[in-house]
Amino acid sequence: MDSASLDSFLQSLEQKAYRIAVISLRSPEDALDVVQDSMLRFVEKYRNKPASQWKPLFYRILYNCIASERRKRLVRNKFFSWLTPRTEEGDPIAEMGDMSQPGPEHCASVRRAYALLEQKMLNLSYRQQQAFMLRAHEDLSVAETALAMQCSEGSVKTHYARALENLRTQLGDHWP
Numbered sequence: 001m002d003s004a005s006l007d008s009f010l011q012s013l014e015q016k017a018y019r020i021a022v023i024s025l026r027s028p029e030d031a032l033d034v035v036q037d038s039m040l041r042f043v044e045k046y047r048n049k050p051a052s053q054w055k056p057l058f059y060r061i062l063y064n065c066i067a068s069e070r071r072k073r074l075v076r077n078k079f080f081s082w083l084t085p086r087t088e089e090g091d092p093i094a095e096m097g098d099m100s101q102p103g104p105e106h107c108a109s110v111r112r113a114y115a116l117l118e119q120k121m122l123n124l125s126y127r128q129q130q131a132f133m134l135r136a137h138e139d140l141s142v143a144e145t146a147l148a149m150q151c152s153e154g155s156v157k158t159h160y161a162r163a164l165e166n167l168r169t170q171l172g173d174h175w176p
Contacts, residue, residue: 009051021066030069039058060147123166
């Protein structure tokens with residue numbers, strides 16, 4: 001294992017993994033915890049695997065940690081339903097923009113587009129969100145996505161196609 005290449009790999013995925021976790025969990029604090037936990041588990045279990053296998057293995061761990069956090073929330077909410085829900089402060093995806101393009105109008109347009117996409121993604125099923133994020137945002141192949149999602153390649157294709165169809169329907173004229 002080359003420590004420098006492992007560090008570089010994890011740094012390259014840090015922001016992407018955080019975005020996925022925030023969209024899935026809707027909590028920046030929980031997202032940070034899940035990403036950190038995923039990275040630690042990845043290093044513990046898979047640091048000696050070939051670098052070509054790291055990306056799908058990392059995303060499998062990330063989505064398992066997200067699913068675990070969702071289960072914890074479900075149980076917690078059943079027992080503590082009388083508590084008021086936590087509110088989120090700030091939305092990192094809505095605050096994103098392509099700063100390489102000059103002009104505040106462009107930045108505002110990009111922010112609105114990301115915010116709208118994120119809002120519409122909340123209407124997708126969890127598996128459709130996974131397939132869309134891994135295929136469209138992370139550029140994983142169908143095989144890599146299937147490995148990360150722990151399902152067949154056919155399921156990935158189905159979930160991804162349904163996600164695209166749902167997003168096209170929801171976004172209408174805003175879809176590129």
